Amino acid sequence: MELNGKVAVVAGGTRGASRAIAVELGRAGAFVYVTGRTSGTQRSEVNRPETIEQTVELIDQAGGEGVAVRVDHLEREQVRALAERIDREHGRLDVLVDGIWGGDGNIGWGKPVWEHSLDESLRMIRLGIDAHIITSHFLFPLVIRHPGGLVVEMTDGTAEYNAKYRKDTSLGFHMAKAASHPLVVAEAYQLQGYGCTAVAVTPGWLRSEAMLDAFGVTEENWRDALKAQPYFAISETPTFTGRTVAALAADAHKERFSGQTLSSGELAQIYEIDDVDGSRPDAWRYVVEVQDAGKDPDTTGYR
Known part of the structure; x- marks a missing residue:
């Protein structure tokens, strides 16, 4: 319980990596506020069944403690009210994980900006940039109250990959995700x-x-998805990211990563952490x- 006495917010902790991070922070002893729409x-515009309350149930099952607070992080007064509640109930915030997104339905893979819906492009900017800045504005005053605080901006892709290799996404998606890199430098x-400390973190x-639904598989038979996408062989569970972020939060010397x-x-x-199956995937390498080079999808040496 390395995070006993710590207070965390996982914004957008409804599903995916952010949900797993909330669970692992709770497992490590932090009290976790799980927010989302x-x-x-x-339901949000994403229209999926996962809820913030279910995330808190998973935290409880892991032996942790948390609370679900419905917050639209584009609504200033809702985020202000969240900050006031945390201040009133705990007087501190040690870990802020900003996983706000919900724009996957707007991506428009491969469409040039003049063909892609302008409303969808701008919606991704709002979700991926505006909501993160609004959240920082209201919650950073709690983070800086005590030394050792950690801010994690969740993103998609390493800084190098987004700068050099990513070519098939729409302009709005690229900007929304690539913005995480200069954002954490400034933070x-x-x-x-x-x-x-402020860092950006990307799962593989x-x-x-x-994603499992998109391939028509479950966690139990996920390898069946390799028939449609062989490179999915490198995939990882959300818990893998959750474990690594919890380890980072507990690191007394995490400031050495700030801005990265x-x-x-x-x-x-x-941190010598494995996924739930005992492997250690290195997806972005x-x-x-392998993947972008069009090589055989063998994961030997990468997990």
Whole structure:
């Protein structure tokens, strides 16, 4: 219980890597506020069944403690109210994980900006950039209250990959995700005088609820998806990212990473963490060296 006495917020903790991070932070002893737009009574535009309350149930099952708070992080007053509640109930915030997204339905793979829906492009910007800045504005005053605070901006792709290799996404998606890299550089600079750390974290090929559904498989038979996408062989569970972020939060010297974008694979090597099956996937190295190079989808040496 390395995070006993710590308080965390996982914004957008409804599903995927963010849900797993919330569970692992709770397992490690932190009290976790799980926020998002899909609750037991309301769904977001993503229109999936996972809820913030279910995430808290998983935290409880892991031996942790948390609470679900429905928050639309694009609504300033809702985020302000969240900050006031945390201040009132705990007076501190030690870990802020910003996993707000919900824009997958707007991506428009391969469409040039003039063909892609302008509303969908701008919606991704709102979800991937505006919501993160609004969240930082209201919650950072709690983070800086005590040295050792950690901010994690969740993203998709390493800084190098997004700058050099990513070519098939729409402009809006690329901007929404690539913005995480300069965002944490600026956040790290602003937090350094308070002894706090800001990083971006990207999972690899993620076996999230939505991805498994897209392939028509479950976690138990996920390898059946390799018939449609052989490179999915490098995929990892959300728990893998959750474990690595929890380890980072407990690291007394995490400030050495401030301003960087880190992958789940990198963090796993640093903290010697395995996925639930005992493997240690290094997805982004695999994507560059094997997948994008069109090589045989063998994962030997990459997990």
